[in-house]
Amino acid sequence: MCDVKNEITQIQITFRKWPRSKKIVLISLLSSIGAIFQSAGGFLPGIGYFISPVATAPIILCSIFSIPLGLASYVLTAHLLLILQPSELIIFPFTTGLLGLMIGSSFHFFRKKISYTLSGSAGLTIGIFLLLYGVKFPVLGPAVSHQISVSVIGLIILFSIFYSWIWVLLSTRILKRIKRII
Template sequence: MNWFSILSHESYELHHHFKRFSHSKKLVLAALLSAIAAILQSTGNFLPGIGYFISPFATLPILICIIISIPFGLQSYVLTFLLLILIQPGESFVFLFTTGVVGLGIGIALLIVKRRIGIIVFTSILLTGGICFLLYIVHFPVLGPVASTSPSLKVIGFIYIFSFMYSWIWAELSRLIFKKWSKLMVKYR
């Protein structure tokens, strides 16, 4: 794997494909993907156990919205947060500073930064900042009993390593998803 290569040419192709969509079509897609993201994020509370493995996939609808259009991706991010306030208020801040941030970070970085290492570092810094904000400023135990809410450089280092690995997994997963999606679009044109 080349860390300095462009991660996914397919994401640019999809972005240009979605530019041809009308404003109302993009709006409907953003609303639909926001609802899906809110449902996925809230599965952790609705389905204890397996729901915690499903809820990280709330990143994907936000990522897709960003690829459609950055403004619509930001609208989808805010709309998902507002939906979560209604459905699961406890999950709304977790989404706002962790799951949603990963989708925003990877999507924006795919369109602007383009290089694999830049995408991963940008997203991991955003995720580390979000987790540290929840943990140390809001005193929300986002990591459970693993980390205390008092600041520690050692814990912040581990959070960054986790964020880097998590961002790397999502960057590679998004590359695979966009490749498959692009092949489907070529097949059914």
């Protein structure tokens, strides 16, 4: 578990040495990739819905490099979605993007994978609750009512933990490959 933190620290140190222009180009490219993945659901009905969750990865990477640049990538991706696929704009900031931002930022503050998982899970759960119960947007489809239900809340929390755990595992594997490249 400490290995992950050491790898992240080495990647962050190397990233800090990069010129500002190189950082901006990388964040812009990752944000563009994130926007393309997120908008896949609208451009490719069916299979695109399986591609759109991958939009979390670029946000996680940007946030791991630097929290302010991760936030910039989150905002830039949202702005690009406004142009590419406005219908995805309500989903991204509250689910996919927020999950990536929370997991990537947690790598700066915590040392254990469980902390990364719970941080991402908390962000995703709050985002889904805000969409489902605050805005009354059917983020989980028409089968789930806007009425507060203990069973639905429990299922959302369990799903968020599982989904966040998957992204933490994928992120740590991606980081090992990035470390070799950098």
